[in-house]
């Protein structure tokens with residue numbers, strides 16, 4: 037294929053739950069294909085499960101923000117190196133140093149200990165929803181606030197500051213907000229986070245930020261880490277909870293599986309993660325020339341890694357477009373792969389394993405309150421999902 041034949045990133049979804057249809061054909065015929073980026077860059081799009089994992093595991097592909105091009109029209113400023121502490125956009129060894137400081141805070145054991153607290157937070161939100169009565173917006177009443185409360189408690193963000201952080205993080209995640217508005221939300225959030233870090237240093241409490249003040253990290257590094265965790269932990273899980281519920285309501289037979297076999301919640305959550313892949317793509321840039329899937333990726337070129345396409349690869353998951361909560365969906369790439377693989381994945385799993393079954397048990401007659409076509413989809417956001425999910429149920 038000549039450079040002129042480069043495609044643009046397919047983004048039109050045939051249904052709210054399926055990736056753009058063109059990707060299946062592309063994965064079959066050209067799993068690494070030339071991609072035209074809106075800023076004029078010519079790079080690549082990778083769609084097969086095997087190649088996606090290969091790129092994410094290969095240190096010759098960099099996550100540094102100053103090297104990357106974004107495959108969608110996006111007004112985020114490219115070309116800036118990650119600020120101190122924002123290790124999501126750094127390579128080893130800088131990345132390794134920060135990541136090691138945090139892995140102890142996110143162990144499976146620590147997250148299991150948190151399970152009871154997360155279950156209580158979930159029940160409190162369901163109580164409030166029940167008291168309020170039907171109908172409700174599931175995003176506002178359930179999916180958005182639960183991960184927000186959890187991450188704020190974990191970090192030690194005081195109650196009165198949580199709503200402000202949530203609003204600022206939402207502004208930052210929008211793809212359609214003017215750059216100036218994003219910059220002011222970013223600066224305001226950074227200032228609040230710095231104040232919070234200074235308060236924790238002066239008067240440590242039993243939370244993650246206080247714990248991290250004992251390390252040799254500066255206030256700026258700590259503020260940026262807190263900022264990154266808030267950003268990473270809010271929208272992702274919230275969208276999985278809301279979009280996952282929408283999907284289950286459209287698949288009553290699968291919903292019945294989850295309801296009747298609560299012991300299988302962990303497997304069901306993996307399948308929902310695989311099937312929905314709320315983070316559509318990741319980007320990496322080649323530090324040197326790399327042979328990949330029979331193509332030459334030249335030094336400096338950006339590779340877009342399509343997570344939903346990889347998760348629907350029939351070479352890895354038989355009959356991949358069928359939702360099957362009983363399948364073994366392990367090996368999906370919804371949490372990424374390699375050194376940057378999601379640090380909060382155990383936390384997210386606990387939230388979802390508690391969330392879906394508790395919601396379904398509390399409201400046995402839960403259903404959509406509008407026609408499915410009226411559910412507003414987050415096609416305008418960097419993380420996919422629904423803006424609102426109007427639901428109703430028979431009140432007792």
Ligand code: HEM
Nearest residue numbers: 123124268269272273276318370371372376378379380384
């Ligand atoms: C369903 C929910 C979630 C999904 C689908 C998700 C997905 C991802 C993905 C795909 C990456 C890799 C990014 C890359 O390679 O460039 C990532 C990284 C990360 N995630 Fe998550 N995430 C979720 C929840 C969370 C939560 C709850 C937290 C924390 C509080 C969190 C914190 C992080 C952090 C800190 C990184 C960066 C890790 C690194 O660079 O080493 N995530 N996540």
